[in-house]
Amino acid sequence: MLLANSKGQGLLDHCRAIANVAEHLALKLGLSPDLVEAAKQGGLLHDIGKATYFFQGYIKGTTSFEEPFHHEVGWALLRAGRYQGGTKVLNAVYWHHARPINDKFETRDTAEDIITMLDQAGIDSVLSFCDLLGVSLDKSLPDQDAMVPDLYNKKSYSNSVNAELMGVRACVIAADRYVSSLAGDISALDLKGLSRYFGEVGVAPYTTPRGYDEARFQKQKECVDFCLKAQTSQVNAPAGFGKTLQGVLFSLERGRRTFWVTPRNVIAESLFLNIQRELEALGVKRSVELFLGGERKGCTDSAIEVGFSDIVVTNIDNLLKPMVSNDVADKLYLSLISDVVFDEYHEFVGGSPLFAAFIHMMRLRHRLSDTPHTLLLSATPMMVHELWDTMAKGTTVLPRKGEHYPAAHREPYKVSFVTGTPLETAPGGVTIMNSIRSAQEIKRTHNTDVVAHSKYTKGNRRVLMDFLLSKFGKGGDGVATGVKVASAPILQAALDISFTWMQESVLSPESTLQRLGRLNRWGDIPGEHKFILLGAEDNKEVAVARALYSTPLRGRWVGLLKKEYAGGKTVTLQDMYAMYSQFYSLHGNEVLEWLTGLLKEGTVILAECAPIKTKEYPLDTNRGASGKSLRTPGGSFYYTVKDAKGVWLPPGNEFSWGYRDMKDSLEKNPRKLSDWQKIVKELLQIGYTSFTRMSKDLKRMKKTPDASAARWSKNEDMPYPAKGLVYQGNPAATDISGIGIGLEGDESVED
Numbered sequence: 026m027l028l029a030n031s032k033g034q035g036l037l038d039h040c041r042a043i044a045n046v047a048e049h050l051a052l053k054l055g056l057s058p059d060l061v062e063a064a065k066q067g068g069l070l071h072d073i074g075k076a077t078y079f080f081q082g083y084i085k086g087t088t089s090f091e092e093p094f095h096h097e098v099g100w101a102l103l104r105a106g107r108y109q110g111g112t113k114v115l116n117a118v119y120w121h122h123a124r125p126i127n128d129k130f131e132t133r134d135t136a137e138d139i140i141t142m143l144d145q146a147g148i149d150s151v152l153s154f155c156d157l158l159g160v161s162l163d164k165s166l167p168d169q170d171a172m173v174p175d176l177y178n179k180k181s182y183s184n185s186v187n188a189e190l191m192g193v194r195a196c197v198i199a200a201d202r203y204v205s206s207l208a209g210d211i212s213a214l215d216l217k218g219l220s221r222y223f224g225e226v227g228v229a230p231y232t233t234p235r236g237y238d239e240a241r242f243q244k245q246k247e248c249v250d251f252c253l254k255a256q257t258s259q260v261n262a263p264a265g266f267g268k269t270l271q272g273v274l275f276s277l278e279r280g281r282r283t284f285w286v287t288p289r290n291v292i293a294e295s296l297f298l299n300i301q302r303e304l305e306a307l308g309v310k311r312s313v314e315l316f317l318g319g320e321r322k323g324c325t326d327s328a329i330e331v332g333f334s335d336i337v338v339t340n341i342d343n344l345l346k347p348m349v350s351n352d353v354a355d356k357l358y359l360s361l362i363s364d365v366v367f368d369e370y371h372e373f374v375g376g377s378p379l380f381a382a383f384i385h386m387m388r389l390r391h392r393l394s395d396t397p398h399t400l401l402l403s404a405t406p407m408m409v410h411e412l413w414d415t416m417a418k419g420t421t422v423l424p425r426k427g428e429h430y431p432a433a434h435r436e437p438y439k440v441s442f443v444t445g446t447p448l449e450t451a452p453g454g455v456t457i458m459n460s461i462r463s464a465q466e467i468k469r470t471h472n473t474d475v476v477a478h479s480k481y482t483k484g485n486r487r488v489l490m491d492f493l494l495s496k497f498g499k500g501g502d503g504v505a506t507g508v509k510v511a512s513a514p515i516l517q518a519a520l521d522i523s524f525t526w527m528q529e530s531v532l533s534p535e536s537t538l539q540r541l542g543r544l545n546r547w548g549d550i551p552g553e554h555k556f557i558l559l560g561a562e563d564n565k566e567v568a569v570a571r572a573l574y575s576t577p578l579r580g581r582w583v584g585l586l587k588k589e590y591a592g593g594k595t596v597t598l599q600d601m602y603a604m605y606s607q608f609y610s611l612h613g614n615e616v617l618e619w620l621t622g623l624l625k626e627g628t629v630i631l632a633e634c635a636p637i638k639t640k641e642y643p644l645d646t647n648r649g650a651s652g653k654s655l656r657t658p659g660g661s662f663y664y665t666v667k668d669a670k671g672v673w674l675p676p677g678n679e680f681s682w683g684y685r686d687m688k689d690s691l692e693k694n695p696r697k698l699s700d701w702q703k704i705v706k707e708l709l710q711i712g713y714t715s716f717t718r719m720s721k722d723l724k725r726m727k728k729t730p731d732a733s734a735a736r737w738s739k740n741e742d743m744p745y746p747a748k749g750l751v752y753q754g755n756p757a758a759t760d761i762s763g764i765g766i767g768l769e770g771d772e773s774v775e776d
Contacts, residue, residue: 028084042211043068046200049216054362055395064196066110067117074098076154077147093139096122101139102151104171106162116174116190117197123351123636137169176635182628188389199358224282224363226335234306249274255421257391259401259410264542265433268402272366273303275400283364285338288372290317291519297338311335341373345382345655351636366400369518371407371535378634379655381627387413405535411617427606432598434548441593442558442586452507454526457540460569465766467511478513480768482678482756492761497522525550528557530566533574534582534608558586575619581612630658659684663744668752676712678756679744694748698729704746715742
């Protein structure tokens with residue numbers, strides 16, 4: 026009997042079971058009949074490459090493993106034999122495992138490259154197994170010049186092709202890993218075991234929380250009622266509207282597992298606590314989990330399997346990772362079938378493949394599936410929904426397109442537009458610049474108490490965030506005691522804090538409104554609060570603006586603000602949201618063109634983020650498979666720096682770069698071999714033991730290790746010792762006075 030795996034599952038039973046389960050998963054996801062059939066066929070054929078005698082010898086322990094891998098063999102013979110089941114099936118067969126790559130970074134790129142590694146007996150055994158499955162192929166294998174398929178189609182940015190490929194593949198992989206985990210007879214599989222995937226937790230009754238404004242609570246309930254009637258809903262929720270309560274009510278009324286997705290870790294961490302408070306106030310018990318960095322960081326019920334809590338709070342990177350990572354590919358189905366709340370989702374927009382992955386996932390959820398519901402929460406939605414809406418099915422926008430729900434208060438703001446140098450930061454206020462270096466300059470010139478940005482060590486960053494929450498969170502005394510803050514963009518959405526005075530270097534409509542939401546956030550500080558719009562045009566600010574937004578669109582927004590507020594004007598928060606809507610009424614087509622360009626660019630890179638396998642062992646295990654990060658597709662690289670005294674920071678205080686930043690540093694800062702010998706000795710002395718081998722190798726090296734730095738610096742234990750950067754602070758500090766201004770000299774944008 027042909028075997029599928031080391032558990033003794035027969036290959037024929039295994040393939041039929043995967044087909045059955047994949048079909049069931051596709052039906053539960055609510056896919057169309059043709060996609061359900063593709064999932065079924067992908068499941069049936071995914072392991073036909075295991076019918077080779079050399080794989081059977083390996084699985085039975087009589088021979089050592091030989092390449093090519095079974096998913097390569099299966100795809101190659103189907104494609105070369107002119108299989109008629111379609112590209113979605115072929116894509117699922119090949120990509121249910123990672124792409125093999127050897128130590129010379131070479132891949133097998135065509136069906137011929139794979140088939141020539143087989144002898145006729147191996148080919149015949151697979152073709153005979155296909156006959157057994159009822160699949161007819163041209164046994165002369167005429168199409169051997171066919172290229173290995175991309176994980177995603179680079180050219181398909183304006184349609185649903187990539188969403189279809191993803192949906193079929195997700196069902197096949199989830200089915201394969203589920204069935205492969207089972208022991209015993211699988212010929213008559215009980216599908217009840219799949220119920221855990223579907224996340225039906227039941228509708229939970231709740232009571233009106235004590236102390237809540239009854240009229241406001243009813244308005245939020247009405248909003249949720251509208252959301253329940255639509256599969257995809259977008260709530261234009263102004264600052265202070267109560268988005269967390271809105272999402273919690275949505276989750277309770279739907280009665281299904283909910284993934285709550287944020288753009289950044291710091292938002293997720295705060296949200297994890299706020300959701301628990303809202304549930305307690307509502308009198309409801311639900312399990313809540315915080316999942317970041319690929320692991321559980323907290324959970325109200327540790328007995329529940331990781332990722333299967335009633336509400337899973339995570340970031341966009343973790344939600345989308347299964348789209349490109351073989352290690353967690355089976356979790357993609359969970360991401361697709363579960364309800365999702367996307368919080369502050371406008372921050373997903375950018376030139377990275379992460380944005381493209383988000384749009385393609387939304388196209389599947391919105392266009393192709395009728396099971397999961399999606400709630401999008403943002404005061405600044407940026408009309409992103411236009412990229413997945415169709416003529417037949419649109420996103421429900423609440424309260425209406427181009428409008429926002431009433432702001433939490435109608436307290437006055439004195440808004441003025443200025444040019445030139447920033448004004449002196451007022452007590453109880455904040456100046457927000459777009460570049461970290463500009464924010465650090467504000468700290469020095471305005472003598473602010475702190476400067477907030479992302480380039481602090483982990484410990485110092487915790488001290489900073491705790492300080493800001495204690496001073497400017499609810500009940501804080503930062504306004505009363507006149508604490509002054511300088512900041513890079515990190516504060517515009519990271520913390521639930523409120524200032525009495527604000528100045529911003531204008532970046533985009535979204536940034537302006539998000540930042541304004543931190544000025545008298547709760548309407549509890551009496552008086553008129555100044556909001557200064559700074560049309561900064563110095564090189565640092567312009568360069569960062571170009572990296573984070575569209576230069577022409579920024580010019581349009583600056584022009585609109587200058588025209589309206591050059592002479593100063595008293596307005597409310599609602600008036601500023603009307604200004605935001607006016608911008609999109611005037612320039613919406615330009616924004617959509619820009620977003621489409623980002624999607625097109627990101628889709629090309631997304632196709633290159635496919636998982637690869639570099640280790641020489643079979644793909645029955647999931648070890649050794651990896652993929653590029655969607656946020657940093659060129660990879661992340663760790664580096665360390667010296668402090669102000671010229672001493673390298675101790676282990677545990679590393680920073681990270683993207684590929685371009687790492688490349689620029691290597692090109693601009695070459696070192697002599699003698700310099701490296703001294704540096705490595707210093708790093709060993711402070712505890713970086715991973716440099717031990719390099720220390721020995723340097724004694725016989727003729728060239729510096731610069732050329733290989735981009736490879737070994739992917740490890741936190743062996744960071745690249747950066748040149749020209751200085752850490753101005755004490756990593757061991759436990760109070761705000763010791764953290765200084767953080768990393769100085771880094772030109773990269775905010776993390």
